[in-house]
Amino acid sequence: MDELIVFDKVYLTYHTKESETPVLSDINFTVSKGELMGLVGPSGCGKTTILSLISGIIAPTSGSVLTGGSPPQKCDISGYMLQKDELLPWRTNMGNILLGAEIKKLDRQKTKQKAIQLLKKYDLEGVEKHYPSQLSGGMRQRIALIRTLVLAPQIILLDEPFSALDFQTRLQVVGDVYNMLKSEEMTAVFVTHDINEAISMCDRVAVLSSKPCRIKKIIDISEFNGIPPSERRVNKRFVEIYDDILTTMQNDGE
Amino acid sequence: MNYSKEHTRYLKRLRGKKVTITLGRIAVVLVFFGLWEALTALGVLDSFITSSPSRMAVKLAELFSTGDLLYHMGVTLAETVLSFILATGAGMLIAIILWWFETARKILEPHLVILNALPKIALGPVIIIWVGAGTSAIIVMALLISLIITIINTLQGFLSVDEGKLRLFKTMKASKLQTLVKLVLPASIPNIISVLKVNVGLCWVGTIMGEYLVSKAGLGYLIIYGGTVFDLDIVMTATVVLCVLAAIMYYTVVVAEKLISKKFKFDV
Structure with a gap:
């Protein structure tokens, strides 16, 4: 079993002058290669914190986080997609796509070749010399995803990447991103508070509690594997899974 | 270009308004x-105290022909530009x-904050x-006036960079x-430019202040000199030149x- 991400008894506490806040409490899960793992939970429960741990921006207070078998600070195998596209307005789209490569000092020509292929593949040919302000929200978000993909990460972290889009664009971009992830055989962790979106994209969904964040239940929806989001939504099992997740979220007592 | 009648009328009105504003601006000066x-x-104002545009014109021609005007302008301009460059560079x-x-x-x-106040x-x-009554004193004065505010405003801009973009750089493990x-x-470019705009004004203040103190050359010196010998024509002429x-x-x-802004795609 290729377990690309392993969380083992992870605890995390934030310290501020006023207080110390336990954010994560006994988080245990693994994500296998090629799997799309969803994290759903109430806003502010610590979903983003889990992504920060995987990307190595922060370290756990106790317990261990391993990506590809080593601590994330020591290896660089994850790419992060933020809530907003965060494209830099003063760079062309290509300039934006190459930002990560510049920072990591990768071969510019090679990355550019790859970027051109990806742009072609995702119907964004010809926009590389334009500026982000000339693109629609959905196109910008796809440019942001390509910016992540050209770095060839083994893991992609998605932090509510669709929440800034309007409903129609959102449906389309969810489909696009799903196809991109599956066709590149990416491993991904997808954070959202939208249950629909989680079921549309993921193979498994972890339901999180409010702070301090624990995993209440991990729901397996691998039965949907290979089915694109638009078809999942009309599947009759969709509603049952939705109910299962919602009940788990609302059930605070256990 | 083919526009509808309505749009043509709209454009015409827009142009009319622009012409009115430009003419209005010139009219205020006139x-x-x-x-x-x-x-x-008419003798309502005493031109000995207030000078007058015609007397200023005569004085301007006189100062120009003796070479005084260009000399003092040059001195002040050089001091201002130098202190502007120093203040901006050092401040950043x-x-x-x-x-x-x-x-x-x-x-x-x-x-x-206290130094600024x-x-x-x-x-x-x-x-x-400390530095003697010369050009260096003038530059130091101009620097004192503009440097601190340059630092404060520029730093403010640096610290208000978007959190999300900072997070993006963090996730890319940028140094x-x-x-x-x-x-x-x-x-920070838009912010830096607005700092520059403020700085231009402050450097003029600093330079003229410095010239008042040092009183050797420059438009500030001309103004002080004119004031001392009660030649208001010099004072007013130098002031107008300064303004320009x-x-x-x-x-x-x-x-x-x-x-x-065009190059960096910022909207102004």
Whole structure:
């Protein structure tokens, strides 16, 4: 079993002058290669914190986080997609796509070749010399995803990447991103508070509690594997899974 | 281009409005000088105290023919430009250092605020004693007036860079230098330009203040000299020349702003 991400008894506490806040409490899960793992939970429960741990921006207070078998600070195998596209307005789209490569000092020509292929593949040919302000929200978000993909990460972290889009664009971009992830055989962790979106994209969904964040239940929806989001939504099992997740979220007592 | 009747009318109205505004602006100047001239000619104002546009014109020609005007203009302009460049350069450099070292920033913050509140002209006599009554005293005066506010405003811009973009750089494991060069500096360009605009004005204040104190050459010296010998024509002429120079320098920055914003895709 290729377990690309392993969380083992992870605890995390934030310290501020006023207080110390336990954010994560006994988080245990693994994500296998090629799997799309969803994290759903109430806003502010610590979903983003889990992504920060995987990307190595922060370290756990106790317990261990391993990506590809080593601590994330020591290896660089994850790419992060933020809530907003965060494209830099003063760079062309290509300039934006190459930002990560510049920072990591990768071969510019090679990355550019790859970027051109990806742009072609995702119907964004010809926009590389334009500026982000000339693109629609959905196109910008796809440019942001390509910016992540050209770095060839083994893991992609998605932090509510669709929440800034309007409903129609959102449906389309969810489909696009799903196809991109599956066709590149990416491993991904997808954070959202939208249950629909989680079921549309993921193979498994972890339901999180409010702070301090624990995993209440991990729901397996691998039965949907290979089915694109638009078809999942009309599947009759969709509603049952939705109910299962919602009940788990609302059930605070256990 | 083919527009509908309505749109053509709209464009016409827009153009009409623009013409009115431009003409209005010119009219304000003409009315101001016209009234000034008329009131002194009628004897309502005493031209010995207020001077008058016609007397200023004579004085201007006189100062020009003796070469005094160009000399003093040159001196003041050189001092202002030099202090502007020094203040902007040093201010940005210090702002970058303070952005880099958070603890240093926190230590120095209150001191900067207090220095900023201090009326710098109070330090005039000290400056003269320390660096001598010459060009350097004038530059130091101009620097004192503009440097602190440059640091404070530039730093403010650096610190208000979008959190999300900072997070993006963090997730890409960018070094501090990369974050500075690829994010903080370019994102601060609009702010830096507005700092430059303020600085132009402050450097003029500083230079003229310095020339008052040192009193050797420059438009500030001309003004003080004119005041001392009660030649209001010199005072007013020098003031108007100063006004024109300051305007030219300000608009140079505005043009630079437009060019830079276009290049960096910032909306102004």
